[in-house]
Amino acid sequence: MRENEILLKEQLNDVVVKFVIYKPMIAASAKAGQFVILRGAENGERIPVTLVDWDAKKGTITVIIQSIGKSTFMFNSFKQGDLFLNILGPLGTPIDVHNYGTVTVVGGGVGIAEVYPIAKALKAAGNKVIAILGARTKSLVILEEEMKGVCDIVLPCTDDGTYGQKGMVTDVLKGIVTAGEKINAGFVIGPIPMMKFTSLLMVELGIEPYASLNPIMLDGTGMCGCCRVTVDGKVRFACVDGPMFPARTIDFNELIRRTGEYKGEEKRAVEEYEKNHKCKIGLH
Numbered sequence: 001m002r003e004n005e006i007l008l009k010e011q012l013n014d015v016v017v018k019f020v021i022y023k024p025m026i027a028a029s030a031k032a033g034q035f036v037i038l039r040g041a042e043n044g045e046r047i048p049v050t051l052v053d054w055d056a057k058k059g060t061i062t063v064i065i066q067s068i069g070k071s072t073f074m075f076n077s078f079k080q081g082d083l084f085l086n087i088l089g090p091l092g093t094p095i096d097v098h099n100y101g102t103v104t105v106v107g108g109g110v111g112i113a114e115v116y117p118i119a120k121a122l123k124a125a126g127n128k129v130i131a132i133l134g135a136r137t138k139s140l141v142i143l144e145e146e147m148k149g150v151c152d153i154v155l156p157c158t159d160d161g162t163y164g165q166k167g168m169v170t171d172v173l174k175g176i177v178t179a180g181e182k183i184n185a186g187f188v189i190g191p192i193p194m195m196k197f198t199s200l201l202m203v204e205l206g207i208e209p210y211a212s213l214n215p216i217m218l219d220g221t222g223m224c225g226c227c228r229v230t231v232d233g234k235v236r237f238a239c240v241d242g243p244m245f246p247a248r249t250i251d252f253n254e255l256i257r258r259t260g261e262y263k264g265e266e267k268r269a270v271e272e273y274e275k276n277h278k279c280k281i282g283l284h
């Protein structure tokens, strides 16, 4: 086995791929809430992805990647046996794992993969863990069986009603609290508007909210300032101070604005990539 080698590739749906990679140093020290920065090629972008799972004995880490732009299309075309050029990590501050009582973990789309290690760690710390898995449609609901293995209750929901409850994660959360469940803390990962509205609802329902922020990142070590976010009126760097933050006072609107700053360049990069790799996108 070689460092950075893809030992296993599994297509979870049309756009999401799971990779198990040989990376013993990271596997030995990873903690829930941390991430790595991947590069696929010389001159390639540095792409942050969550450490979804790890096995210190086998020396492996698991990442789950959604094809969304040039770099993620390229990564998801890699095959078993291929090598990532380099993998930096573990990065970020692990979440505070203790017994909160009853917690909910809320994942939207590929965010379901990102809440999995958090659910696992909170369950091991003695919490009752209720997972809400939200997606646009049935095929985008991922890791349901794995979540059942580490949660007390797993509630899938889809926007179009093709699987689980029809509606959004906020509808499901409201429903379980109305039915009498007392939840102490909630951890949400997904698209920014979903994290914003889920956090607002949690505050309303008396649940302490935490959200994992996904600003554009560069170095991942607190030096470039690229991942600047505002929490409680203070500038914080998501790569070192987060990515998980208490969500009551996150400036989500600023985050939405800043992640959209390079939309034009990102669109052009995908068009260029599609031109050169037309037949490959989304098919591996």
Ligand SMILES: Cc1cc2nc3c(=O)[nH]c(=O)nc-3n(C[C@H](O)[C@H](O)[C@H](O)COP(=O)(O)OP(=O)(O)OC[C@H]3O[C@@H](n4cnc5c(N)ncnc54)[C@H](O)[C@@H]3O)c2cc1C
Pocket (backbone or CB within 6 Å): 035, 045, 047, 048, 049, 050, 051, 064, 065, 066, 067, 068, 069, 070, 071, 072, 073, 110, 113, 114, 213, 214, 215, 216, 217, 243, 259, 260, 263, 266, 267, 269
């Ligand atoms: C700490 C952290 C953990 C992450 N974990 C995962 C993970 O486990 N799996 C996964 O698939 N993705 C994860 N992401 C998001 C991932 O880094 C982006 O999807 C990726 O950088 C997009 O690169 P690209 O070149 O493919 O697309 P780009 O061309 O850069 O972007 C394409 C589209 O995605 C949006 N985008 C760009 N950067 C981000 C971002 N950081 N977050 C969300 N949207 C973005 C753009 O606005 C644009 O609409 C994580 C991000 C952070 C900061």
Ligand code: FES
Pocket (backbone or CB within 6 Å): 216, 217, 218, 219, 220, 221, 222, 223, 224, 225, 226, 227, 228, 237, 238, 239, 240
């Ligand atoms: S990515 Fe550079 S400071 Fe966080």
